[in-house]
Amino acid sequence: MMLSVKDLEVKYGNIQALHGISFHVNEGEIVTLIGANGAGKTTTLMSICGITPPRKGEIAFKGSRIHHLKPESIVQLGICQVPEGRRIFPGMTVVENLEMGAFLRNDKAGIKSDLDMVFDLFPILDQRRSQLGGTLSGGEQQMLAISRALMARPRLLLLDEPSLGLAPLIIQQIFEIIKKINKESGTTIFLVEQNANQALKLAHRGYVMENGRITLVDKASVLLENDEVKKAYLGL
């Protein structure tokens, strides 16, 4: 098991965001977590990354507990996040943004070859090398955010709503790439989405979250046919 979360509780002051959720992600899988706004999806990712430390519960990565570690040590273990709303550095060029992804790495040759790898994955970024991140289009920014996370050479890639605010065609392109990353480099992927249809089509397994609790767990293909999911998230 790559990632396992047990009875995770997170509070912001007096407001409880997560009421003891448990889930796991196996190596090589694509797992999605779907839910409405404010369900606690982003909080879940942020506490895996060590940004919002949990009140109770346990997060384990490859068998060892990580919920007491600092964000930087978690990245070093091989967990990297593509945050919601992309959050690229607007005043840095594309290459500088990518270099920030490799912040803790010292192997120059490895960084160089990973740069080539992401430019291969997203040729448009290669053309925009020295353009400032803030001047890219939404889709390009999302590609940059994914590439930046890949520069940390993650074993587990966390994606927070990569489809947010993008045109349907671009969303499809992004999801294709996510699939490719999973297949070609064997990177495990944990995908948080509101776009349930797309996410469930891509993923192997899925979790449904409501008000800080996980309400449904199943294979993605089964969830796609589930009546409740259809009504609540697919608008069918």
Next chain:
Amino acid sequence: MLRRYSVHLILPSLGGLLVYSAYEELLGLYTLSVLMFMGVNIILSSSLNLVNGYMGEFSCGHAGFMCVGAYVSSLLGVWLFAKDRVFGAPFLDPDYAIYAFPFIILIGGIAAAIAGLLVAIPSYKTRGDYLAIITIAANYIIISSIENIGSIGGSRGFMGMKRVIGSMEDIADLPWMPIWVFIFTVGTIWVLRRYVSSTFGKGVSAICQDEVAAEIMSVNTNKMKTISFMLSSGLAGIGGGLFAYIIGYVNPGSFTILKSTEVLVMVYLGGMGSLSGSVLSAILFTFLLELLRPLGIFKWVIIPLMLVIMMQFRPEGIMGKRELGDIFPRLKRFYRFK
């Protein structure tokens, strides 16, 4: 070839020219002291730019750290190498002053860097306007502490540094102050340039642009802030030490919030996040202050007025975020400075 070595050639020849003309007394004492203040101002503005420009915080207590550096290096220098009312006979043979001087200035810088923790630690949790208030408070704390230590002169100030310079000149008759100011100024810019152009230093800009994203990208924001604040205040301390030795006298009154504001003006005039901008504006600002000296008190009407106009029409400062090489890309063929 030219590109690689031009900076190595230009800087020593510039320094040599300065020292030669000071030695031969081609420059008057007045011109020379203006040039030295230029150097100090370059150190101050470029070091503040690290915090206010690259890191995007708003520190207005730079003069406080300058004060720590000035006092520590003055007291240390006088205690070690000069006969003084407070300390009595020199602790060491004044002949050694010539070797110890750079270390005295550096120790002043280190002391100021430690004082920088006063701002760095609150900055973990506080940002923006609130941190600005903390920096002002730090400035006041430093000034009033020194004002209340009677044995080093309190608000009347402390002197005796000229004797340390004097004993250096006794050993070798060279214009020592211009030499050291030049070396420390170039050194400061070199250190800052290395720092901000390294991947590590780019973490500083990352914090400024998106703190959460920086943390996700494994930038340890607290460590980064500590190092940057300490580097910035340490360099200010070096500037302060040089300032004290140039004048030969320090008093807390020279390092009030007004001095901090002056440094702020230089940073914003040059452009935030541009080292060459800070250097240019420090030169320009020092020059302007002297140029308008005949106007007397009206100087302080005209210069602020110019700032108002500047903020209206070019709020990003002279250089904006760019460096010299970005504005004149052709220049890059002739020099490389890292």
